[in-house]
Amino acid sequence: MSVAQLLSAATKLLDQAYVPYSHFPVGAALLTTDDQIITGCNIENASYGLTNCAERTAIFQAVAQGHRDFKALLVTGVTDEVISPCGACRQVISEFCTPEMPVYLTNQNQQVAKMTVQELLPGAFDAEDLDHD
Ligand SMILES: O=c1ccn([C@H]2C[C@H](O)[C@@H](CO)O2)c(=O)[nH]1
Numbered sequence: 582m583s584v585a586q587l588l589s590a591a592t593k594l595l596d597q598a599y600v601p602y603s604h605f606p607v608g609a610a611l612l613t614t615d616d617q618i619i620t621g622c623n624i625e626n627a628s629y630g631l632t633n634c635a636e637r638t639a640i641f642q643a644v645a646q647g648h649r650d651f652k653a654l655l656v657t658g659v660t661d662e663v664i665s666p667c668g669a670c671r672q673v674i675s676e677f678c679t680p681e682m683p684v685y686l687t688n689q690n691q692q693v694a695k696m697t698v699q700e701l702l703p704g705a706f707d708a709e710d711l712d713h714d
C-alpha cells in the first residue's frame with residue numbers, strides 16, 4: 582500500500598465533505614494493519630464547534646467497523662501548504678495510533694510532509710495519565 586494510494590483515497594473524500602460554512606473540504610485516509618483503507622471527511626454543523634474533522638471521522642469510522650490497529654494516516658486539503666491537523670485530532674490520533682506511526686500531511690499540489698504521531702503531539706495525555714492514588 583503506497584502513499585499515492587492513500588492520497589487517492591483521501592482525495593476522493595473531498596467530494597463528500599459537508600462544508601457549507603467554511604467551504605474548506607478535507608479528506609483523510611487511515612491504513613489498517615490488515616491493509617484496509619478507511620476514509621473520512623470533515624462534517625460541519627451550524628453550531629460550529631460540533632464540526633467533526635476529516636481525521637476524526639476516519640478514525641471513528643474505522644473503530645466503528647471494528648478496527649483498532651493502524652499503520653498510517655494521510656490527510657489532504659485544497660491548500661497552498663500541506664494541511665495540519667488541529668489539536669483535537671492530534672489528541673484522538675494519539676489515542677488510537679502508536680507514537681511512531683507515520684502521518685502524511687498533504688495537499689492537492691502533490692506536496693507531502695511525513696510526521697510521526699509523537700511529533701504531532703509530544704506529551705499527549707493518555708491512559709497512564711489517568712492513574713492516581
Ligand atoms: O486538519 C484539518 C483541519 C481542518 N479541518 C476542517 C474543520 C473545518 O470543517 C474546516 C475549517 O477548519 O476544516 C479538518 O477536517 N482537518
Ligand SMILES: [Zn+2]
Pocket residue numbers: 634635636637666667668669670671
Ligand atoms: Zn481536527
